[in-house]
Amino acid sequence: MGSFHIGGRYIELNGQPISEMVFSPGGEPVKFDPNGKYQVEQMYAQYFLVQNRRGKLPLLMWHGGGLSGVTYETKPDGSPGWLNYFLRQGWDTYISDAMERGRSGWTDRFKGDPVFLPLGDPWERFRVGPIGSWNDDKAKRVTYPGVQFPIDAYEQFMKQGVPRWVTTDEQIIAAYIELVDKVCPCVVLVHSQAGAFGFKVAEARPDKVKALVAFEPSGIGDKEKVAALKNIPIAVIYGDNAKDHPRWGKIRQNVAGYADAIRGGGGSVDLIDLPDVGIKGNTHMAMMDRNSDQVAEVIQKWFERKGLVD
Amino acid sequence: MMRALLALALGLAALPAVAADDIVLRGMGSFHVGGRIAEVTGKEVRQIQRQPGGPMTKLDPNGQYMVEQMYVQFFLPKNRKGKYPLLLWHGGGLTGVSYESTPDGRDGWLNFFVRKGWDVYNADAVERGRSGFASADVWPDAPIFLTYQDPFERFRIGAGEGSWNADPAKRKLLPGSEFPTEAYESYMRQVVARWLSTDKAIVAAYLALVDKVCPCVMLTHSQGGTFGFQVAEQRPDRIKGIVAVESALAGKIENAAKLKDIPVLQIFGDYVDQHPRWSGFRKADMAYADAIKAAGGSADFINLPDIGIKGNSHMMMQDKNSDQVAEVIQKWLVSKGLSE
16 A cells, blocks of 8 residues: 655746744744745545455546545545445555645645635535525434435534635646556546546546546536547446436436437446435435445446456 | 555455565544534625636635544554554644655555554644645635745755755755655655644644544654644643654643653654754754653653664655664664553
8 A cells, every 4th residue: 555646747936025934833933935946736646455456457536526535435424435345345446636635735826716615515515405404503404305424424524625726627637647647547436526537537548547437427528529438338326316406417417418429429328326226315425325335336336247357 | 666465354255365564454444533613704705617617606605614623544454563553643744645655656654554563543734635724714824835945955855055956966965865865856746735823723633633542652753743742741641652753842841741651752863963953953852851851751862873874854754764764663662562
């Protein structure tokens, strides 16, 4: 097991004032000159290589917006997440923090300000409860009936949130492409915001991405480039209460259209709505839902069907 | 890339043969501790574009936010030998990545100590890495970012101020430096922004960690040492040993007596005498060690060159002889009865 950073570039700052700073309270003042060269836009990845390898290729897991690779680690309720699940299934697994998030670091030179999510925002947007169901008072929060999200651990989930910028997609994709160039051929599992990143990177590196699983992708690739995906098996999965949700219904519709375009280009996309295969109550954060193993099993079985597991 | 093998022992019917240096775990995971809910009020509602080319949407910054939590990742070896969990706390402008693979791709101290049988908990201090950070509405001051040359000169990789040059061939290294300078670029990718006003929040989260997983032994680096000693002064019964690598100031001298039942080891690398900043820190750290001893405690102080280990920078967990330095720590931990 280990980790590395890849990608990034240098920027140069000039003409900024020099100041004296005390780095530790009571410490010696240090001359702080902000002018000079900075490393920016790199990406962190951590890997675990299993002893009894069964996955034919490394498995890369890319998280969604406002989050980091922690998404796939221990769940907010303390039980093991998808990282441990797929390691136990024998996959060499690489989890990254997208450029700007978590251990990748960030710079104040990105365009615009970062966005911070209020405590209640994911409750409705990630379909723990329907629109209008959040309340600052715990007792008054409403959930979807039968929801699988561990609601007692909602605050714990919110500790995983990190700020995000809305102007940095290009740099994020550039770093993911470098990751793919370094460790692939591979299989990529993406979530939410990383859906668009996964599709776009696969379009750019169709010879290296050997399969793509997108759990609730929020965006799509470039429809002009779908022909590049014709040899990559793709699964797109949505949880419960998504189809008819004002926001997720539209997103799913958009992705379904993209899936049609891929099929039109000779590719293969399996679009799986979990309730249709009898798995109910899943939120946007299915990897943290109480039945996360059950959802992971759907993915693992799909990998097996596609010949990606020994 | 070195192939460090890992087996999750749990749930495997039959383990394949294990090579001598394979890491075999009985568990691994992560969590966030601490944090509080901050209320932001009276801020202007803005319009932002959430996706390039997308529509302008309303962003209301007012409301409740989860802030000041801390991320911790843990690895539990199957063959446990450490009597207590070992907590790794990194230095300023850095994250737990300090202890993972070295910038030149070797195994770092995390793998070293897991192989030695320690349950290891590796944290990202509040505001850094996977702990996330709060908005300017909650932390009003601006964070600082390190230039490419700053650690080169400040962390005793180069020969002090003026040793940096944009041209790698013209950089003035300290003679015999063990830092993998060819991987300096990779090292700088580990650097993250830091604030200078958040010490209280950082210490609060470390206290929450100690309350959750200790009794334990802590291994701190640089700024992490300052936090480590402050936390130990507040939880002396929970800390069973402290290894402080180049603390940028230890604890408060007047509180040193609280550590009298905790074995303490402080370590400094090479070239400290010729570096005014580090010799200042070392002097203060030694005074703290003396105060612990004066109170009847045990405090060992190792200058690595004095025991024949030369060339270490401030980032000794990443130096080419990082295993050699880790051995010094491991032997000390064993000598204090903290590991089999």
